Each structure stands twice: as structure tokens, then as C-alpha cells.
Amino acid sequence: MFNLFKKKAKFYSAKILNNDKEFKVSKGKNLLAAALDDGINWPHKCRVGSCGSCKYKLIKGKISPDIDFGYVLSFDELNDGYALACQSSLKSDVEVEIELKK
Template sequence: MFENVLNFFIKKDKHFVANVVNANKTLKVRRGEKLLTAALENGIKWPHYCRVGSCGTCRCKLLEGKIRPLTDFGYVLGAEQLKEGYILACQSILKSEIKVELNFKQKRIRRTKI
């Protein structure tokens, strides 16, 4: 009974497809799920460190499609990177099918003053 009432309000499962073009990898990302979380669950060795949107290790270039950013990427990414379409996978929810480019060897972005 309790679960039936709750299930009425819970959105039905739906997913979008993300394509990492330079690695020829495709993965399903559930509605509301973060891109990085989905990638790691699918066994993709996506570079990451903090997983909370602070280090920039999981950045990738969005080539096609739409995402919803959960944080202001401007704290981590530079103006040029933002202009080029870089996003943080750990803070991105998919709004459509997407295509991204990822450097699997990239490192964390450092703030200048620390």
C-alpha cells in the first residue's frame, strides 16, 4: 500500500544515450542520473577524482545534444573551455541524446591560489 502510493508519484524509468565519440563507446544514462555515474556503472574508465564538481578531472567536450548543469561550471572551467563546450560529467544531467569527446588521460584542474 505504502509503496503503491509512492510509486504513483515516482517518474517512470527513462534513459538517454551518451556517445563518447573518440572512444567509440555508447552508454545509457537514466533520467536524472549524472553522466559520470552512468559511465562508471557501465565500466568506462572515465577520469574522475572528487565526484562533486570541484576538481574538473571528469570534464569532457559536449559536441551534440543538451545537458542540465547541476552547478556553475565557471568555478572550475576557464572561460575558453566553457566557450568550447566543456562540461563536468559529474554535474551533468542529460536532457537529450548527447555526443562528447573525452581525454582519458586528463588530470585535475588546479585553482591558482591554493
């Protein structure tokens, strides 16, 4: 009976423009978790949307914020397309910019 609840896997692709990296993000997984699973050294600390360490700039594509970014990001950052990777669900393939850790 529990098999009724299982859903089909679906992926979007995320491209980090300034580092020439690309990875898959499965539906239901946030951008940060998918990047870390792929071995990408994406900066992060709290993973719950409170510290702002995983901030990135969305260049192309659509995301759905899991929480209100307004508590952590400034007004200007929001207007410039910044978002938090740990609270971003993808709605399409995306292209982003981020400063990766060395």
C-alpha cells in the same frame, strides 16, 4: 501511498566519439555516474564538481549543468563546450569527446 512518487524510467544515450563507446544515461543520473556504472574508465576524483577531473567536450546534444561550471572551468573552456560529467544531466542524446584513462 508511496508508489505515487515512483516515476517511469527514461534513458538518453551518450556516445564518446574519440573512443567509440556508447552507454545509456537514465533520467536523474549524471553523465559520470552512468559511465562508471557501465564500466567506462572515465577520469574522476571528487564527484561533486570541484576538481575538474571529469571534464569533457560536448560535441552534440543538450545538457543541464547541475552547478555553475564557471568556478572550475576557464572562460575559454566554457566557450569551447567543455563541461563536468559529474554535474551534467542530459536533456537529449549526446556526443562527447574525452580522454579516457588507460
